[in-house]
Amino acid sequence: MNTASRGLSRRDALKLAVMAGLAGVVTAYPERRTFAATQQTLDLAVERSRLTIDGATSRGIAIGGSIPAPTLRWREGQEVVVHVTNKLDEPTSIHWHGLLLLGVMDGAPGFNGYQPIMPGETYTYRFQLRQAGTYWYHSHSAGQEQEGMYGAIVIEPAERDPVRADRDYVVVLSDHTPERPDAVLRKLKLGSVSEGYYNRGKRTLFDFFQDVDRDGFDATVRNRLDWGDMLMEPTDLADVTGYSFLVNGKGPQDNWTALFNPGERVRLRIINASAMTIFDLRIPGLPMTVVAADGQNVVPVKVDEFRFGVGETYDVLVLPQEDKAFTLFAEPIDRTGFARATLAPREGMSGDVPARRPRTVLTMADMGMDHGSMAGMDHGSMAGMDHGSMKGMDHSAMMGMGTGSMPGMDHSAMPGMNHGAMAGMDQGMAKASDRALGWADAATPPGTKALSYADLKAFSKTRDLREPAQEIVVRLTGMMSRYIWTLNGAKFDQGTPIRVAYGDRIRIRFVNETMMAHPMHLHGMFVELENGQKDRLPRKHVVLVPPGQTTSVQLTADEPGEWPFHCHLLYHMASGMMTRFIVERRTASL
Amino acid sequence: MRSNTRSLTTASLLAGIALLSAPGFALAGAGEPGHGHAAAIGEPAKASAAKRVVQVELGDNYYKPESLSVKAGETVRFVLKNKGDFLHEFNIGTATMHAAHQKEMAMMVEHGMLTPTGINTSMSGMDHSKMGGMAEMKHDDPNSVLVGPGETKELTWKFTKETALEFACNMPGHYESGMVGKVAFTR
Numbered sequence: 001m002n003t004a005s006r007g008l009s010r011r012d013a014l015k016l017a018v019m020a021g022l023a024g025v026v027t028a029y030p031e032r033r034t035f036a037a038t039q040q041t042l043d044l045a046v047e048r049s050r051l052t053i054d055g056a057t058s059r060g061i062a063i064g065g066s067i068p069a070p071t072l073r074w075r076e077g078q079e080v081v082v083h084v085t086n087k088l089d090e091p092t093s094i095h096w097h098g099l100l101l102l103g104v105m106d107g108a109p110g111f112n113g114y115q116p117i118m119p120g121e122t123y124t125y126r127f128q129l130r131q132a133g134t135y136w137y138h139s140h141s142a143g144q145e146q147e148g149m150y151g152a153i154v155i156e157p158a159e160r161d162p163v164r165a166d167r168d169y170v171v172v173l174s175d176h177t178p179e180r181p182d183a184v185l186r187k188l189k190l191g192s193v194s195e196g197y198y199n200r201g202k203r204t205l206f207d208f209f210q211d212v213d214r215d216g217f218d219a220t221v222r223n224r225l226d227w228g229d230m231l232m233e234p235t236d237l238a239d240v241t242g243y244s245f246l247v248n249g250k251g252p253q254d255n256w257t258a259l260f261n262p263g264e265r266v267r268l269r270i271i272n273a274s275a276m277t278i279f280d281l282r283i284p285g286l287p288m289t290v291v292a293a294d295g296q297n298v299v300p301v302k303v304d305e306f307r308f309g310v311g312e313t314y315d316v317l318v319l320p321q322e323d324k325a326f327t328l329f330a331e332p333i334d335r336t337g338f339a340r341a342t343l344a345p346r347e348g349m350s351g352d353v354p355a356r357r358p359r360t361v362l363t364m365a366d367m368g369m370d371h372g373s374m375a376g377m378d379h380g381s382m383a384g385m386d387h388g389s390m391k392g393m394d395h396s397a398m399m400g401m402g403t404g405s406m407p408g409m410d411h412s413a414m415p416g417m418n419h420g421a422m423a424g425m426d427q428g429m430a431k432a433s434d435r436a437l438g439w440a441d442a443a444t445p446p447g448t449k450a451l452s453y454a455d456l457k458a459f460s461k462t463r464d465l466r467e468p469a470q471e472i473v474v475r476l477t478g479m480m481s482r483y484i485w486t487l488n489g490a491k492f493d494q495g496t497p498i499r500v501a502y503g504d505r506i507r508i509r510f511v512n513e514t515m516m517a518h519p520m521h522l523h524g525m526f527v528e529l530e531n532g533q534k535d536r537l538p539r540k541h542v543v544l545v546p547p548g549q550t551t552s553v554q555l556t557a558d559e560p561g562e563w564p565f566h567c568h569l570l571y572h573m574a575s576g577m578m579t580r581f582i583v584e585r586r587t588a589s590l
Numbered sequence: 591m592r593s594n595t596r597s598l599t600t601a602s603l604l605a606g607i608a609l610l611s612a613p614g615f616a617l618a619g620a621g622e623p624g625h626g627h628a629a630a631i632g633e634p635a636k637a638s639a640a641k642r643v644v645q646v647e648l649g650d651n652y653y654k655p656e657s658l659s660v661k662a663g664e665t666v667r668f669v670l671k672n673k674g675d676f677l678h679e680f681n682i683g684t685a686t687m688h689a690a691h692q693k694e695m696a697m698m699v700e701h702g703m704l705t706p707t708g709i710n711t712s713m714s715g716m717d718h719s720k721m722g723g724m725a726e727m728k729h730d731d732p733n734s735v736l737v738g739p740g741e742t743k744e745l746t747w748k749f750t751k752e753t754a755l756e757f758a759c760n761m762p763g764h765y766e767s768g769m770v771g772k773v774a775f776t777r
Contacts, residue, residue, distance in 0.1 A: 160649075160652065162649075162650055162651055162652065162767065163651075163767050163768055164652065164656075164767065164768025165768065265766075265768060289763050289766035289767065291763075291767055299676075299706060299763065300651070300762070300763025300764065300766060300767045301762075301763060302762065302763055302766065317766050317767060317768075319766060457706075459650070461675075
């Protein structure tokens with residue numbers, strides 16, 4: 001690092017030299033190139049690059065020469081200086097996701113006076129680290145995050161870490177497509193008008209029969225009509241498919257591997273740096289003790305799996321005792337593939353790759369429109385079914401049909417069928433026992449535990465126990481059929497900013513009126529999730545709001561500025577699901 | 591043999607309310623053939639018998655010091671000060687014993703006998719006859735002490751012979767977080 005060439009003043013250079021002398025031990029972490037703690041000043045170039053996943057090479061954008069970008073290992077209390085040079089032919093930016101800092105250093109173009117970094121230019125970020133934990137950094141411009149502009153940040157605490165581990169690995173999950181992000185968004189907008197371009201799991205006639213079997217005909221039809229009114233498709237768990245799912249930039253065949261000696265305590269800092277993918281993550285045979293969420297310590301909780309929203313981070317500890325390989329397995333909730341990595345005592349080992357789980361089917365409850373119990377339905381109304389109209393269908397062939405065998409079917413041939421004529425289909429239809437029902441159903445096996453938000457309990461007590469002075473309702477809204485995603489019904493450029501007074505305690509109530517989960521991210525401040533933990537509300541920078549549900553958080557508005565507040569699904573944000581969260585000082589009105 | 595008997599009591603009572611790998615097996619030294627356990631891990635002793643006092647700080651979630659050094663045959667009086675916000679344990683045993691005890695502690699927390707910050711004393715006034723197998727469930731193993739936030743407690747222990755021991759907190763998640771230390775035997 002040549003600081004002189006950066007034109008730092010002599011005073012700055014001296015300051016850096018002094019700080020370098022005080023900084024921590026240089027540690028080499030095995031997983032990949034790392035900037036150690038002694039380096040106070042970094043140069044990061046943003047440039048076009050290529051990456052190879054399971055043997056297939058495609059284009060991407062690298063920060064600091066790699067995808068993911070290098071892990072930044074810092075120490076709480078340090079002042080860091082990062083020079084970012086844009087070697088692209090388009091504007092770029094780097095946002096420090098989860099870090100508390102001055103608005104102009106946050107790196108979101110159009111907010112807090114921050115301007116995008118133009119081609120050929122260098123921007124110098126400078127901020128003091130006011131926190132410890134696992135965070136990440138990524139582009140906040142166009143679709144660049146999707147193209148590889150993401151990396152991990154690990155900040156060692158100034159005081160004793162409440163967690164001790166023999167090994168410490170960063171695990172960055174991401175989704176990669178060889179398509180350009182603008183092409184993906186164009187197809188989403190185009191495709192949604194006609195057929196659901198990316199939505200391979202669209203509900204089929206076969207599903208309809210299964211639903212009739214389960215719920216009875218009237219309920220199924222009513223359910224269907226409701227969905228129709230809302231212009232949504234009930235399997236829209238995720239809207240982009242065709243992704244490869246990566247662990248530290250490696251595909252399932254590449255098999256990124258972390259080493260351990262049996263009996264060691266291994267800390268995994270897991271980051272969901274995907275553009276669009278919510279994962280269910282597990283390590284079969286190894287329970288995980290969650291010790292931090294979104295960089296903030298939590299009271300340790302032992303789980304077998306967790307659902308992982310885009311932008312969230314979880315730190316977990318595992319204690320492998322046996323001399324064998326374990327598979328870290330993360331399935332997107334639409335089950336279109338998986339990310340896989342290995343924990344093993346030696347290189348070259350691999351564990352079993354578990355069977356894929358069924359994809360869930362959303363229900364009306366996921367729309368917050370549960371019509372109540374389906375029990376007590378009048379099955380008598382099904383008499384008089386006209387088997388004649390069904391002829392031509394080979395029932396026997398459908399009986400044992402697994403969901404996996406559906407993709408090749410030509411659904412387009414079915415819409416013309418007269419559903420009305422099917423009233424009361426054969427009740428002997430195959431049971432959909434391998435199906436999961438409802439957004440929250442991850443098909444977690446009985447006897448194992450999936451993390452719930454309610455389990456998260458802050459390690460240190462909530463500091464601000466005042467009743468909120470202001471309550472803000474943020475409706476998560478959209479129209480899937482036209483690929484428009486909004487907050488309170490308004491796109492970013494048409495909406496009204498949220499304004500709160502500096503120092504106030506605020507409650508935000510997210511009301512999800514869509515059938516997708518939205519990971520809501522506020523820049524600049526942590527929110528505290530109202531999950532029933534009273535004086536230990538967990539602090540989060542992303543809150544995953546399930547479809548049809550309401551989730552509330554509190555925060556103390558102690559960071560003045562105009563902060564981005566958005567859904568962290570990249571194409572939702574790009575299509576308008578963002579607003580401005582303005583924390584303003586009261587002095588103006590005095 | 592006292593520790594053995596009493597832990598077995600706890601175990602058999604617990605077994606009545608849930609599927610549980612009986613810690614009795616662990617105490618009998620599963621996976622550690624050739625060791626009669628109670629003798630191997632040592633035994634409780636009177637404070638007056640100790641020639642050495644070791645101060646141990648219990649925090650969230652750690653011990654200070656992080657490891658201990660003892661001699662075979664030595665009796666040590668541990669003074670245990672909890673400086674944290676949470677309930678902690680100081681338990682001397684083998685890794686296998688700790689693993690078994692973690693299941694018991696998790697169950698006690700689940701049933702409300704223990705909370706993250708203390709022992710639920712109100713449970714003692716409950717109608718035991720209606721509690722089935724939990725009637726006598728207590729945290730009273732002689733090789734273990736629970737220390738609430740702000741409390742100071744003591745444990746005097748005779749390390750009879752050299753064996754692979756750990757001192758550990760088996761409150762849910764604490765051992766996993768690293769609240770465990772090795773007992774090294776020196777000559």
